[in-house]
Amino acid sequence: MRAPDIELTEREVELLAQVKFRSTRHDELRASIMPMVALSESLFKRGAIPEVRLLYFTDPERNPGGRGKSRQQIFEKNGTSGAEILAHPHFMKYLEYFVYGPDLPAAVIAKFKEAASFSGYLTGGDVNDLVPEARAAVRAAGLNPHDAADEFHKLALECGAVPSSAESIRKLVRAVQVGSR
Numbered sequence: 001m002r003a004p005d006i007e008l009t010e011r012e013v014e015l016l017a018q019v020k021f022r023s024t025r026h027d028e029l030r031a032s033i034m035p036m037v038a039l040s041e042s043l044f045k046r047g048a049i050p051e052v053r054l055l056y057f058t059d060p061e062r063n064p065g066g067r068g069k070s071r072q073q074i075f076e077k078n079g080t081s082g083a084e085i086l087a088h089p090h091f092m093k094y095l096e097y098f099v100y101g102p103d104l105p106a107a108v109i110a111k112f113k114e115a116a117s118f119s120g121y122l123t124g125g126d127v128n129d130l131v132p133e134a135r136a137a138v139r140a141a142g143l144n145p146h147d148a149a150d151e152f153h154k155l156a157l158e159c160g161a162v163p164s165s166a167e168s169i170r171k172l173v174r175a176v177q178v179g180s181r
Contacts, residue, residue: 005101006048015039021096033087040086040095049098052158057094061163064153064170102155104148108137112155121160124168131172138176149174 008016018035020028043049056062060070069077071094075085085091102109115130116122122130138148153170157163 002100002103004099006043006050006099008048008099009042009046012039012042012048015042016099019092019095021092029089029092032092033089036092036095037083037086040091040098041083043098050158053098053101053154056097056154056157059163062157062166064163064167097154102151102158104143104151104155105137105141108134108141109155112159116159116161122156122165124162124165127156127161127165127169131169134169134173135176138173139178145174145176145178148176 004013004016015035015038019032019039021032023029023032057071060066060068060073063069063071063074066074072085075081075088075091080088096103111133112122112130115126134148134152137143138145149170152173153166156166156169161169
């Protein structure tokens with residue numbers, strides 16, 4: 001399991017250990033709900049979640065498939081609001097991102113962060129320069145292009161890319177053909 005990349009209190013570490021993010025077992029997922037809610041509430045109360053990760057959830061511009069709605073607004077449109085969102089099983093993937101960051105190999109993350117370190121943000125040109133490497137990383141690591149595209153989107157946003165540039169890398173990584181070179 002990956003190590004959290006945000007500061008957690010002892011209690012939050014205990015709660016995190018009880019959340020089974022990738023389980024396919026219904027009983028484990030159900031048992032994860034209460035610790036997930038408690039962990040989320042604690043992180044929100046302490047302001048421990050980086051703003052860029054919160055914006056990924058709350059900003060419509062950072063949700064390319066959302067038809068002008070943020071991820072939070074989609075929950076609300078579907079009848080789930082306020083604290084109920086934190087208890088929804090589909091919120092688990094957002095909590096995982098809040099705690100761990102983009103789910104990509106460490107070397108890929110380091111390369112992106114290095115590219116952004118000079119100016120503090122990624123320009124459209126920087127993102128375009130990183131696309132071939134991102135696509136090659138997907139192939140080399142045998143990543144699912146659909147899932148990896150979303151993680152590269154998050155990473156680009158975290159490195160300071162504007163939403164349109166982050167969306168461009170998302171589209172180009174998603175188009176990677178599995179097994180192609």
